[in-house]
Amino acid sequence: MEASKVIHAFYTDDEVLLDAVKTVKADHHHIEEVFCPFPVHGLDKALGLAPTKLAITAFFYGITGLSFAIWMTNYIMIEDWPMDIGGKPSFSWIENMPAFVPIMFELTVFFAAHLMVITFYMRSRLWPFKDAENPDPRTTDDHFLMEIPVNNNEETLVALLSKTGAVEINIVDKH
């Protein structure tokens, strides 16, 4: 099957890679994926990746945590079993609220941090026993890999990539 054929172009320098991505993009080729050993600044823009919305989810998770803390302190301390502790009776949530600020803060952080990280792991498909998907083990060391699908344009692509500073170009049958 022709469509499953891809080119793997390897680079050993982040700046060369970034220029190569721009060159390939400028020539109107689709870049399927880039695997990097460390974050390369500006790569997401060069690839045209949309900004991640994880920070926004964290904000809403934080709001959820805060609401949960308010509900919990109100239910436990005011509604279910109000007690007069140290001459400070629990008759109204708002009057007791200063004592609940630490709990409200901690639960906001707890929900925001954990749910955001869980969302990140789910979206990026990271969990225990998950198999790695980088096609070459060198991409976690010092090699950058650009994956470009081939559509009957093998020669053009190889010729283009050879000029961008790739150190190795492989044409691979992808399953």
Next chain:
Amino acid sequence: MSHYEAPIREPLVLGDKSYHDITEDIAKPIEGAANKNWYIAFYISLAAMLWGFGCIFYTVGTGIGVWGLNKNIGWAWDITNFVWWVGIGHAGTLISAVLLLFRQKWRMAINRSAEAMTIFAVFQAGLFPIIHMGRPWNAYWVLPLPNQFGSLWVNFNSPLLWDVFAISTYLSVSLVFWWTGLLPDFAMIRDRAVKPFQKKIYALLSFGWSGRAKDWQRFEEVSLVLAGLATPLVLSVHTIVSMDFATSINPGWHSTIFPPYFVAGAIFSGFAMVQTLLGIMRKVTNLEDYITRMHIEYMNIVIILTGGIVAVAYATEFFIAWYTGSPYENYTYLSVGAATGPYWWAFWSLITFNIVIPQLLWIKKFRRSFIITFIISIAINIGMWFERFDIIAIVLSKGHLPSTWWRFEPTFVDVGIFIGTIGFFFVLFLLYARTFPVIAQAEVKTILKSSGEFYKKRSEQGIPTKPVIEVTSIAAINGVSNNNKNG
């Protein structure tokens, strides 16, 4: 992409390193065999840990009466050790979160180990309240769970319960922050492992990290947001710990200065512990090119700052205690009464180790010396332990009624459990140093071109960091094959 950094800044990575050299250097302690010193340190720590566990079993089996507590001093060594360990933990989060927000690149060489220290220290801290419960199997009663005891709930007005929430949030958030940062580094070890078992373990630990462009984009955003969340979190934790004391009505404890003063003290002691650990680790793991003299100096500057805040807080407490004219205040831990009373040695240990000795760091030569830094860091660790001991034991030993005056004498069980936690801490740290990538190598690679010695020298000569592209640099152009090496 600019890799420029002012030449006046000292390099953060010494030597002529490439990206691959960083991989090799960080992987070496994991892939090589442990040396004799590691085993000696490990077995000593293990022995201390087992002794501590024995003392814990003795305490739980017999009762809290085996400690030196009495009718007047209801908590002493356990809460001292708890606060001491929590405080030590603070430096890790400060380095990884606060310094990330301030864009301090020097954090990258030390954040991994500092965070490991945080997590292991909070483990030790958590042990003490649980043992002090006497019936540790009922520890889950601190959680707001629906139960069968009548509608008995936990009391959210109590600072002790705030502590439960603060410490557990702190521990768990630090843990995921640490682990998320570890994923690319575990993946690096996984991809170069030759032994199948080792490969399996690191594949499991790395959660299948592949390093796609989108993953890195999310990774960076998650790190930034976690740092933003962890920064107020770390300040809240010791604030809440200080409220265990500050919300009480004891003279000496009932003090509004406690929250900022405890936070500064925590960072002070935490940085001292980082210095102690890294001073040894950089030698043992041959990572002297990454944890440089400059890193040590920067941490010493933080120690001078936080130590200064602590000293000012002591002076304020001392002055206010005297200025009130209240006779009770003369029994607080910072008073003439304390300096000349039965606990004079604890008072003067605090002053010497925490205020006098750290002033040596104003001298640049000392600040940049590994051995003097190491000695001073040990002194601060001792001093900060005495601070908590003084706050608790001295204040409680003299209550409002002279008939209740009683002194605290630790038993061998008190001492044993404390030594046990030190042993446990070092067991965890030593195992960590042999099995985890102790430096965030993926992050260090991002600053190599701007802050590496080799590249800095080149950029001074006007040589660009980007290599010149040559068509002949292609090693191979391979035809159709199925070399999908990771399946």
